[in-house]
Amino acid sequence: MNKIAIMGAGAVGSYLGAFLTRAGEDVTLIDMWDKNVIAIKTDGITVTGSQGPFTQTAKALHLHEVQHETRLFDIVLLAVKSYDTLWATEFIKAHLAPEGFVVSCQNSINDYAVASIVGRHRTLGCVMSVIEVALLDSGHVTRGGDPGRNRSHYVFRVGELCGPISPRVTRVVELLEHIDAARGTTNLIGERWAKLAANCMSNPTGAMSGLGSNGQANSADARRLRIYTLNEVVTIAKAHNIAITPVMGISADTWLNVADVNVYQKLDAQFSIPGPVDWHASMGQDISKGRKTENDFFSLYISQRGSELGIDTPISDATWEMMRRIERKQITPNPKHIGCVLAKARVPRKNS
Numbered sequence: 001m002n003k004i005a006i007m008g009a010g011a012v013g014s015y016l017g018a019f020l021t022r023a024g025e026d027v028t029l030i031d032m033w034d035k036n037v038i039a040i041k042t043d044g045i046t047v048t049g050s051q052g053p054f055t056q057t058a059k060a061l062h063l064h065e066v067q068h069e070t071r072l073f074d075i076v077l078l079a080v081k082s083y084d085t086l087w088a089t090e091f092i093k094a095h096l097a098p099e100g101f102v103v104s105c106q107n108s109i110n111d112y113a114v115a116s117i118v119g120r121h122r123t124l125g126c127v128m129s130v131i132e133v134a135l136l137d138s139g140h141v142t143r144g145g146d147p148g149r150n151r152s153h154y155v156f157r158v159g160e161l162c163g164p165i166s167p168r169v170t171r172v173v174e175l176l177e178h179i180d181a182a183r184g185t186t187n188l189i190g191e192r193w194a195k196l197a198a199n200c201m202s203n204p205t206g207a208m209s210g211l212g213s214n215g216q217a218n219s220a221d222a223r224r225l226r227i228y229t230l231n232e233v234v235t236i237a238k239a240h241n242i243a244i245t246p247v248m249g250i251s252a253d254t255w256l257n258v259a260d261v262n263v264y265q266k267l268d269a270q271f272s273i274p275g276p277v278d279w280h281a282s283m284g285q286d287i288s289k290g291r292k293t294e295n296d297f298f299s300l301y302i303s304q305r306g307s308e309l310g311i312d313t314p315i316s317d318a319t320w321e322m323m324r325r326i327e328r329k330q331i332t333p334n335p336k337h338i339g340c341v342l343a344k345a346r347v348p349r350k351n352s
Helices: 011-022 035-043 082-093 112-119 169-178 190-210 213-218 219-241 261-271 283-289 298-308 313-327 336-342
Strands: 003-007 026-031 045-049 054-056 061-062 072-076 098-103 123-130 135-137 139-141 156-160 183-186
Touching: 003 011, 003 082, 003 298, 011 045, 011 054, 011 135, 026 035, 026 139, 035 061, 061 213, 072 169, 082 098, 082 112, 098 112, 098 190, 112 123, 112 139, 112 190, 112 336, 123 169, 156 169, 156 190, 169 183, 190 213, 190 219, 190 283, 190 298, 190 313, 190 336, 219 261, 219 298, 219 313, 219 336, 298 313, 313 336
Parallel strands: 003 026, 003 072, 026 061, 045 139, 072 098, 098 123, 156 183
Antiparallel strands: 045 054, 123 156, 135 139
């Protein structure tokens, strides 16, 4: 049996850990939040939402306790925030088995950063599509949306940085099948960019406005910002020759053509449909808890990749600036901020 470490026991890490442990896998969760570690050690992980409720006992270690761990891990699921990638990978590298590898289960595109530390031959990526999990309290994780299996959707897409689906990719897919629908991919980076586009679209819009997913669906300005953000991200991906996969089930070519009134109206109608839960994505959760966000790894990343090719990214630029002010507590979330970003980025107020 593989010895599995989950580096980071936040929403994603706790969720993975609870299900994998329940399935009988040998799992150790590692986290830097002492209250969370104590809660897991004492009461286990409570899972609520669309795949709960249940409580699962689990092994958890604080960072300092890992130094006393004599076992080496065969598989490390890296589930920390993007800004913690470098130190967390360096930390866990010493605890990898000789043939062990790290799977980046994160937002944004951190696979190359992980590979720079442990090597490409010890790096896999896992894209999590529409998973909607949140850590409500120490030792308590919930899932908002329906499981992918219930809607013919593969939540987990696992792949090598490049190349065919390998035996270790298949092994990770088998593990994640304990949780929800999973598959291997030969286009990890294309999948990453599709998830990045979705994150750039939904996370900042909700975080700057304070609106949940249904609040955004009811706001014409929010829908416009979301649609034009996706257009900008897909434009940058295509300019870099990224084979970006469909975003929200919609092809890249469609996102590139949002200036067409008929295309826009169809997308706007789709974005107007409310979901079963008024979900607040991870960036909004971070702001509400007074924490650092992944703003630099969403909007700023797009701005930087556009700059490399001399392509303007006015929406990403304005979004990053707005979120930086909110994160620094200079202003508070408010729906009016969406209109400010649209105006600064000079997004057309209507398609005609």
